[in-house]
Amino acid sequence: MGGAPRPVRGGQGTTCAVAVMAKAPRSGLSKTRLCPPLAPDHAAALSAAFLRDTTDNLFAAARGAPIIPYAAYAPAGSEEAVKLHLAPGTALVLADGSAAAPSGVDGFGRCLFQAVEALLILGHAAACVLSSDVPTLPTRLLVEAARLLLEPGERGVLGACDDGGYYLLGLKRVHARLFADIAWSTDAVAGTTRRRAAEIGLDLVEIEAWYDVDDAAALERMRTEAHGYGAPATRAALSRLAIPDAVTA
Structure with a gap:
């Protein structure tokens, strides 16, 4: 399962790498914005389920577009703990913000920058960073993002979230x-990213907005979601941990 990525060769240079931003689920450190209504152990279990569903979804999308699934993990040394929760075959790249980055690229931006840079250095034609908080993201949106990026010409792809952030950013450089x-x-975040793209003259194509599960309202929305990816691991976690009761209490 997983493993260190290798430089792509030959025709694989026409692929789009998509990396979910992944941290090993840990009680008290994972999905803390969901505590309350969730207990820390439940939040960590849900985080693990999100990772499995998101990476399974990437492999489903790979049947419709030349996508190579990755997990961009942090911190260094947590590879084995992260791999436990990924779909088999998911490759890993380190994205802990430790690599050199240009001035002004700070905080989580360093992790995103490191992930995109690492994936493009491996030889992929395009690279996307993907939130780990979108277990029900429709598979078709991943396919659409990859196809748009792999078309001739320079562009970026943005998948915005309802809360003003983004769940996906894809680039060719x-x-x-x-x-x-x-x-x-x-x-x-999304609005600033749009302005930054305009500043540098980058065509930023937007795909359908989605929501990330980072508060109680979004968790409730996910519970009743009927139009996105099925997210079986997450559904099982909700049932097993009696999370619906915790949310509605």
Whole structure:
């Protein structure tokens, strides 16, 4: 399962790498914005289920587009703990913000920049970073993002979230300005990214917005979601942990 990525060769240079931003699920450190209503152990279990569903979804999307699934993990040394929760065959790249980054690229932006840079260095034609908080993201949106990026010409692809962030950013070249001087974890992230793209003259194509599960309201929405990816691991976790009762109590 998983393993260190190798440089792509030959026809694989026409692929789009998609990496979910992944941390090993840990009680008290995972999905803390869901505590309450969830207990820390339940939040960590749900985080693990999100990772499995998201990477399974990437492999489903790979049947419709030349996608190579990755997990961009942190911190260093947590490879084995992360791999436990990934779909078999998911490759790993380190994205802990430790690599050198241009001035102004700070915080979570360093992790995103590191992930995109690493994937493109491996030889993929395009690279996407993907939130780990979108277990019900429709598979078709992953396929659409990859297809758009692999068309001739320079562009980026943005999948915005309802809360002002984004769940996906795809690029064919590393553009540091897209990660610089951004107030991460705020409702300004997607808007600032759009302005940064305009500043550097990058055509930023937007795909359908979706929602990330990072608060009680979004968790309730996910419970009744009927139009996205089925997210079987997450559904099983909700049932096994009696999370619906915790949410509605």
